Amino acid sequence: MPLSTLGVYLLLLLLPRIDPRRANYAQFQNAYLVMRVAILVFLVLTYSFVVLSTRGVELGVSVFPLLAGMLLILIGAFMGRIRTNWFVGIRTPWTLTSELSWRKTHRLGGWLLALVGVGFVASGLVGSATAFQMALIFLFVVVLLLFIYSYLVWRADPERSE
Numbered sequence: 001m002p003l004s005t006l007g008v009y010l011l012l013l014l015l016p017r018i019d020p021r022r023a024n025y026a027q028f029q030n031a032y033l034v035m036r037v038a039i040l041v042f043l044v045l046t047y048s049f050v051v052l053s054t055r056g057v058e059l060g061v062s063v064f065p066l067l068a069g070m071l072l073i074l075i076g077a078f079m080g081r082i083r084t085n086w087f088v089g090i091r092t093p094w095t096l097t098s099e100l101s102w103r104k105t106h107r108l109g110g111w112l113l114a115l116v117g118v119g120f121v122a123s124g125l126v127g128s129a130t131a132f133q134m135a136l137i138f139l140f141v142v143v144l145l146l147f148i149y150s151y152l153v154w155r156a157d158p159e160r161s162e
Contacts, residue, residue: 001050005043012036015087024083031081032088034074042071062124065132069120072139076114080107090146094154097161101154105146112142 016025016032025032049063082089084102089095090109095102116139123131154160 001043001047005040005047008043009036009040012039016085019086021083021085024085027083028081031078034078035088038071038074042067062127062132065120065124065135067124069117069122069124069135072117072120073114074117076110076112076117079110079113082106090150092147092150094150094160098154098157098159100157100159101150104153105150108149109142109146112146116142 013036016022019025045067046064049059049067053059079089080103084096084099086096089102090105092101092105095105116135119135119138120132123135
């Protein structure tokens with residue numbers, strides 16, 4: 001896992017350099033930095049809790065849903081600041097060809113991801129497998145809704161690209 005975390009770190013550093021829309025990263029560099037650090041902290045903490053668990057340390061709560069929920073809340077908080085690019089955010093054919101679809105989908109997506117994150121945190125605190133499964137289903141529904149929403153906004157955008 002430490003090597004995969006290093007790989008993710010290097011990948012997150014490389015993506016802005018190879019993105020055809022690399023100039024847009026300057027518009028959301030602080031948000032990208034926060035998300036990059038949050039993902040790395042999530043991976044390090046997950047690995048640390050796995051190591052502790054293998055050494056017999058009992059944790060009183062379900063750690064993974066808590067960490068995943070906090071990550072989703074943080075990413076949701078910064079989602080609206082992300083500008084069009086090929087690697088970060090909600091990238092559907094419609095968000096990539098319509099600035100309006102990108103902006104509106106990411107604003108809504110930020111709120112919905114934060115809400116899903118709260119569900120994950122709650123499922124971690126409850127410690128129920130059923131609660132975690134419900135949070136996963138909710139995440140799937142949110143992704144599907146954002147996919148449809150991005151298309152609907154794209155269709156209504158007179159400045160969209162085909």
